[in-house]
Amino acid sequence: MAKTAQEKADLKAEKLYEKTHKRKYRLKPGDIVFNILNYLFFTLFTIACIFPFYYLFINTISDNDLVIKGLINFIPRGIHFDNYTALLNVSDLSSALIVSLSRTVLGTALMVAASGFIGYLVTKDEMWGRKFWYRFLVITMYFNAGLIPWFLNMQMLGLTNTFWAYIIPGIVAPYNIILVKTYIESIPAELEESAQIDGASFFTVFRKIIWPLSKPILATIAIFGAVGHWNSFTDSLILMTSAPKLYTLQHRLYIYLNQASNLSALMESGGSVSEAVLKSAMSGKVIKYTISMVTVIPILIVYPFMQRYFEKGIMLGAVKG
Known part of the structure; x- marks a missing residue:
């Protein structure tokens, strides 16, 4: 079938465009x-x-x-792959893994829920003392009493040697609340107004409209929270002195690293080391490598699946100040 005049003209124009385009971007x-x-x-x-x-x-x-x-x-x-199966025989390692997984899942879930709801509340003019509470949250980002006052405060609250010391202090995260608030303000107000006209309450609007539309920013802060919980060991080191069963996986890794360093220093100083202790330290070096890899693998697996939400959420959350 012969080409029409219009098709010939379009083809000629396309070739001309390609020719000029290539010349322009040579x-x-x-x-x-x-x-x-x-x-x-x-x-x-x-x-x-x-x-x-x-x-x-x-x-x-x-x-x-x-x-x-x-x-x-x-x-x-x-x-x-015997080293990975051998980890099952390392004392208290399985309990440390359970503690790290539990604090990561529960702590992240509660933090995301609190950040989402509080971030939504501080965008509403109807909230009592909205400006005061929002500024109060922001101020806490700039002041830190220090390690000793923090420990004494946790001790007075009864949060030493208890699993809830990992969860309760991290539920309210000011930086994450700011990100969520900024993101929610970018959502068209007409969506909320139409739902309120139909008789929906603030909680219904949040649950059925705001929460689903805020998945990108919620996924973003979920990554922040999960990585923070998984990698944290300072709170375990300071607060769990009398509860070894509540040590996190990172804390166990810290202990193994110290044991290897102490033995290395003893050998360099010319101290006597028995063959059994030396063999134990050698196997400890391999275990140290294996535990380090195990602590990294979960983040490496989860992050690629959250990457698209992370990029979208962090950019949209930064559009408005």
């Missing part, structure tokens, strides 16, 4: 050099960021004797 030698250097820099930077995780991983799956001698640097040798 790269100069300086641009080519810049692109090569740019790609080279970011490739090297990416490798530098990934290599520590890769190094840890290959040392956990390689022959333990070679790992102890420091012969595993780039390529795994004698591949096995």
Whole structure:
């Protein structure tokens, strides 16, 4: 079938556009050099960021004797996964894992719920003392009494040697509330007004309109909260002195790191170390690598699934001040 005059004209215009477009954006030698250097820099930077995780991983799956001698640097040798199964036999490690998982899931869920609801409330003019409470929240971001007053306060509140010391202090997070508030203010007010005209209460509006539309920013603060809970060990170190069963996984890793450092210092000072202790320390080095990898894996798995929400939420939450 012969082409119509219009189709021929369109085809000619398209070819002309492609020709002029290519000529317009033809790269100069300086641009080519810049692109090569740019790609080279970011490739090297990416490798530098990934290599520590890769190094840890290959040392956990390689022959333990070679790992102890420091012969595993780039390529795994004698591949096995016994170290990960052996972690089940490490004393108190399973309970530390349960504590870390529990505080991460429960603490993050309560923090997200509180940040969402409070962030919504401080956007409503009907809230009693709205400006005062919002400024009160913001002020807490700029003042910190210090470690000792914090410990004494937790002690007076009865939050030492108890699991709730991990949860209650982190429920209200001022920075996350500010992010949620800013995001909610970007949602068209007409959506709320139409629901209120139909007789919906503030809580109904929040549950059926605001909460579903705020998923990007809620996912963003969920990442902040989950990473913070999972990586935290200072509160476990200071507050759980009489409750070893409540040690977190990061706290256990800290203990293993200290044990390895103390033994290394003893050997360097010329102290006598028995063969049994030395063998235990060598296996401890492998366990240290394996635990370090285990503490990193959950974040590496979860973050890619939350990445799209994270980018969208953090950008939209920064549109309005």
